[in-house]
Amino acid sequence: MELDDLTLSSSEIQALVRRIHRPVVLVGMMGVGKSTVGRKLAQALHLPFVDADDEIETAAQMSIPEIFDSFGEAGFRDGERRVIARLISSSDSIPKVIATGGGAFCQAETRALILENAIAVWLDADIDVLLDRVARKGNRPLLKQGDPRETLTRLRDERAPFYSQAPIHIKSGNFSHTRTVSQILKGIDAWL
Numbered sequence: 394m395e396l397d398d399l400t401l402s403s404s405e406i407q408a409l410v411r412r413i414h415r416p417v418v419l420v421g422m423m424g425v426g427k428s429t430v431g432r433k434l435a436q437a438l439h440l441p442f443v444d445a446d447d448e449i450e451t452a453a454q455m456s457i458p459e460i461f462d463s464f465g466e467a468g469f470r471d472g473e474r475r476v477i478a479r480l481i482s483s484s485d486s487i488p489k490v491i492a493t494g495g496g497a498f499c500q501a502e503t504r505a506l507i508l509e510n511a512i513a514v515w516l517d518a519d520i521d522v523l524l525d526r527v528a529r530k531g532n533r534p535l536l537k538q539g540d541p542r543e544t545l546t547r548l549r550d551e552r553a554p555f556y557s558q559a560p561i562h563i564k565s566g567n568f569s570h571t572r573t574v575s576q577i578l579k580g581i582d583a584w585l
Contacts, residue, residue: 400575418491420498421516424526427492435490445493474503481510499555513559
């Protein structure tokens with residue numbers, strides 16, 4: 394579902410929050426804004442925000458690049474799946490907003506867990522937007538080698554069939570995060 398820039402009133406947001414009984418999980422490519430938008434979405438919904446990558450680093454007591462270097466991508470994905478499972482099924486019955494890493498939703502077990510137990514939102518963006526955003530950070534293990542544009546394009550093409558399984562599809566771009574949050578709120582409202 395793709396939505397135009399529509400906004401919900403405060404009372405509509407409050408009514409929406411009362412209908413959310415599971416985590417909202419943001420999926421999509423690195424650099425699409427899952428963490429930044431996720432924090433703003435959580436604030437709008439008055440829900441806690443959790444960045445799965447931060448939780449993975451805390452659990453492993455290593456940075457994500459260090460985990461990749463020590464255990465490879467397969468080892469990282471296994472830990473990622475376990476952390477996301479814990480975040481989704483946490484015993485505190487309060488829903489939350491969770492930002493996942495770019496490859497998390499591409500793993501069959503992790504994707505099934507999210508689709509069954511959460512509200513999955515695919516944040517999508519054009520390659521130029523992604524390139525601009527990932528250039529600001531040097532902690533992207535999958536972009537260490539080769540041309541970043543080529544790598545991002547290949548990853549996006551490979552991952553799109555997985556991301557497209559999320560029931561809510563929101564296009565992010567060079568506009569305000571508030572607009573993206575508004576689109577997500579409308580998407581969740583329509584999906585529920």
